[in-house]
Amino acid sequence: MQYRMKKFQLTSEQIDELLHRADTGRFATINENGYPYVVAMHFVYYNEKIYMHGLPKGQKIDNVNRNSKVCFEVNELFGLLTDNIENACDTEAEYNSVIIIGNASLIEDLDYKRKILNKIVEKYTPQFAGKELPDNMIKGTAIIEIDIVERTGKYHK
Template structure:
């Protein structure tokens, strides 16, 4: 276990709050050649799972279809505590969450629409209650991450 995890663990409630308020997260997948691939994405934490959306084709979709094991990370930098004697003593004040799990592309059209509406609530609340166009729903892939392990840490 990392040193900070022994002494600076976020509570389960703090982890949930960070996952709800974070604007972006980083999705880590494995390419077919075995190399990692990480991309920053908008997401929503809903029903204890992470949901991401995007085009139905591309590297992340190929990777999830090839190997559904993924990692997802969010963080927030709250500030810096400058060192007194030199720059190397400066410390970051932050919260972060790292989770691992299994990803899949949603196929249930009704649930996909429900998740897309949750993304609308989070990022464009001015459009809550307006019907999503059917062609947009069909043309959007939604990735669901079933969380298997989740840890959070902080430094203040």
């Protein structure tokens, strides 16, 4: 671990809080040619796992089916620290960030997919929470679950 990481590490509670409040995360997979593929995704952090939803076909789904090892990142930028700075190279950012490595899989159980989709609705469109989701929407939506192997968080203030 880098020295800076040891000095500016988020606590487990701070990591949990950021994962609950962040709106967007970056989901990284490995494509068929061995290159990283990163896409911004809405997500929920539930039962110590990351869940995302989307179309049941596409590069990210193909990548997960081929190689379950993934990375997920969230951050929040509060601003740039420029007071008493005379050189642009000395500017620093005030932020929190979390990096997760884990194994991704697709959820097939319809009842569990419904539960996760309801969690996503509660987070992003709470005005629709509690309304029944149509079965065809549940069946036609892919739910990606990341089983977390390791997570680290850092900050700078």
